Amino acid sequence: MISAALLSTVALAYASSAKAADGSFVTDSGVLTISRIDPITSGGNPSAHVSQALGSSNFRNFLNFPTEQGSAQCTTNKATADQSNYYSPILYFINQAAGGQPETYTPLTASNRITYHYKDDGKKTYAYPRGLRVISGNPDQRETSARTAGVTIDTNPAAGADYITATTWFPNCGLATQALDSADHFSHLAWPVEGAGGATCPSSHPVRYPAINWEARFYLSADQKAKWNSAGPNIILSNGDVTGQTWHASFVAGWKEQVLQNALDNCKADIGEDLAQCSYLAVNAAKNDCRLQGQIPSEDVGFNKPLTALKGFNPRWEAGPKPSGSAPIPGWVSPFLQLSVRQGQAGAVTIPVAFPGLPNAITTSQLATIATTSAGSKIVKWARKQDGSIYLPVIVGNQQDTNDNVLQNGENNVYYAAGISNQEPFNSVLIPATPTNLRRGFPGRA
Numbered sequence: 001m002i003s004a005a006l007l008s009t010v011a012l013a014y015a016s017s018a019k020a021a022d023g024s025f026v027t028d029s030g031v032l033t034i035s036r037i038d039p040i041t042s043g044g045n046p047s048a049h050v051s052q053a054l055g056s057s058n059f060r061n062f063l064n065f066p067t068e069q070g071s072a073q074c075t076t077n078k079a080t081a082d083q084s085n086y087y088s089p090i091l092y093f094i095n096q097a098a099g100g101q102p103e104t105y106t107p108l109t110a111s112n113r114i115t116y117h118y119k120d121d122g123k124k125t126y127a128y129p130r131g132l133r134v135i136s137g138n139p140d141q142r143e144t145s146a147r148t149a150g151v152t153i154d155t156n157p158a159a160g161a162d163y164i165t166a167t168t169w170f171p172n173c174g175l176a177t178q179a180l181d182s183a184d185h186f187s188h189l190a191w192p193v194e195g196a197g198g199a200t201c202p203s204s205h206p207v208r209y210p211a212i213n214w215e216a217r218f219y220l221s222a223d224q225k226a227k228w229n230s231a232g233p234n235i236i237l238s239n240g241d242v243t244g245q246t247w248h249a250s251f252v253a254g255w256k257e258q259v260l261q262n263a264l265d266n267c268k269a270d271i272g273e274d275l276a277q278c279s280y281l282a283v284n285a286a287k288n289d290c291r292l293q294g295q296i297p298s299e300d301v302g303f304n305k306p307l308t309a310l311k312g313f314n315p316r317w318e319a320g321p322k323p324s325g326s327a328p329i330p331g332w333v334s335p336f337l338q339l340s341v342r343q344g345q346a347g348a349v350t351i352p353v354a355f356p357g358l359p360n361a362i363t364t365s366q367l368a369t370i371a372t373t374s375a376g377s378k379i380v381k382w383a384r385k386q387d388g389s390i391y392l393p394v395i396v397g398n399q400q401d402t403n404d405n406v407l408q409n410g411e412n413n414v415y416y417a418a419g420i421s422n423q424e425p426f427n428s429v430l431i432p433a434t435p436t437n438l439r440r441g442f443p444g445r446a
Contacts, residue, residue: 023264024117026273029054030076030287031349034090034107034303035296036311039063040133040185040250046297046330048139049312050238052216053087054112056254057394060294061332066131066180069254073393074290077114079275080282083254084128086114089139089238089247091155091164091218095306096229104306105236106373108164108218109341109349118210119199120268125208127260128253129178135185136170137248139239140322146171147186148245150196155235155244159228163217164235168249169196170214174207185250210264214249221375240314240323291338291383291391292352297330298405303339303373304355331405334397337367338384341377352382360400 031052037059038047044061053059058072075083092105118125137151150169157164171189182188190205192198201208220228228234233242241247259280267278275281301311309315313327335352342348355370370379383391 022117022119022270023268024115024270024272025079025263025267025275025278025281026113026115027078027082027275028273029078029086029112029114030290031109031112031351032057032059032076032085032290033292033296034109034301034349034351036299036301037061037296038087038250039085040135040252046299046312046332048239049310049314050090050107050301051087052090052110052112053085054114055085056083056252057290057293059085059087059292063133063252064131066129069130069252070256072254073293074286075254075284076287076290078273078284078287080284081256081259081280082284083256085252085254086112086214086249088166088168088214088216088249091166092236092238092302092307092310093220093224094229094234094236094242096227102308104308105302105310106224106306107302108220108235109374110166110216110218113215113217115213115215116210117197117213118264121199123208125199125210125264126174126178127257127264128209128255129180130253130255130257132174132178132180132253133185133251134170134189135248135250136168137246139246139248142241142243142245146191147184149191151247151249153244153247155237155242156232159230160225161220162225163219166216166218166244166247166249168214168216168247170212170249170251171196172209172211173201173205174209175204176206178207210260212251223375236310236316238310238314239312240310240317242316242318246322288348288350289385289391291350291394292335293394295332295334295395295397296352296354298333298354298356298402299330300353300355303341303353303377305371306373333401333405334395335382336397336399336402337370338380338382339372339377340380341372341374348386350386353379354402356402356405358399358403360398360403362399 032054034052036046036050039062055075055077056072057074058064070083072083091108093108095104097103138147153166171191173190173192175188179188190202193200193202197211236242262280263278271277275283299311313325315323333354337353339353340348340350367379382396383394385391
């Protein structure tokens with residue numbers, strides 16, 4: 001716990017530097033995929049729960065090598081140089097049980113606003129080294145700890161609310177070695193002494209990075225707002241939690257480091273979404289046409305019809321420890337269908353989807369008849385740009401692959417010049433202390 005004396009010292013420090021112009025910019029991001037992919041913790045298998053992923057298009061079921069992370073075909077992030085990935089659980093609306101039918105779950109889509117904050121106080125703020133990753137929050141345990149200090153969500157707002165807001169801060173103080181990871185995917189970073197969003201790093205973690213804040217707004221449809229149950233719960237996380245206490249998010253750094261460093265060093269104003277005010281931050285005009293390059297699990301995550309059970313083993317989690325168990329493991333398939341959905345005010349979310357059970361030889365004219373759980377959504381063949389033209393290079397499959405459900409990590413490990421590699425997966429459990437995988441000698445590097 002931070003002492004009152006320390007807080008007073010920090011307050012004075014801030015007051016003395018009030019004339020300094022602190023910097024920030026917003027790199028709002030489009031959604032790349034909504035599926036069970038988590039390269040940090042899942043090691044090639046479908047992840048424990050459904051996530052929304054943003055950013056670099058070579059996001060896959062294995063961690064990319066740091067050099068690969070920056071060689072993707074495109075990014076859904078607003079800043080062209082930001083080839084990072086950000087991912088979090090999604091929220092589902094609970095359709096109440098009625099007429100002898102069980103409750104079901106409909107996915108919500110989100111708008112995502114990511115803000116980088118950095119302080120102009122005469123001390124260096126370093127660009128995140130490519131390949132660094134961290135998980136803020138704990139998906140498996142309800143706790144109050146350093147891991148959960150940066151996450152907040154209100155899963156039961158007042159009736160009539162348009163959206164549910166989930167906010168994540170990532171710790172922004174690193175070890176002197178600039179280690180990319182740690183065994184718990186957290187302790188190689190630490191919070192500033194002021195807490196989340198601060199700028200004074202502790203001596204144990206002296207390397208200051210910019211503070212990242214991610215605000216995800218999951219929008220409710222008019223029908224969902226009309227069905228809002230004042231007694232609750234109305235919302236369930238994709239890991240089964242109805243309290244929201246296990247909200248979490250992950251970050252894998254993929255910035256072109258010199259570009260980010262130039263922005264941190266030279267762009268000292270709060271420029272918000274107007275990246276043009278910083279000459280180093282080129283705007284990614286094609287971010288809404290960026291498409292996932294690899295494969296997804298062969299399962300419907302709720303966009304074809306509401307789920308009777310959340311994907312993975314994620315029964316409704318009311319109280320006590322998280323339920324344990326197992327669920328069938330789907331195969332990995334190359335996408336065949338593309339869903340564009342507009343939910344509430346979230347804007348268009350365009351993602352690859354797998355809908356097992358459709359006819360193997362489904363025709364283009366039949367695509368318009370496919371049922372979806374979101375009004376105004378559209379199904380086309382994968383992968384199309386906003387104007388309907390074909391987007392390449394990506395992996396494209398067929399409906400029979402989805403129905404057969406037999407491709408286990410098939411084409412996901414084939415080498416693609418655009419950035420998907422057949423190399424051994426990068427060790428995400430603990431970084432070996434070698435010059436290749438460990439940043440050394442702060443402020444220099446091996």
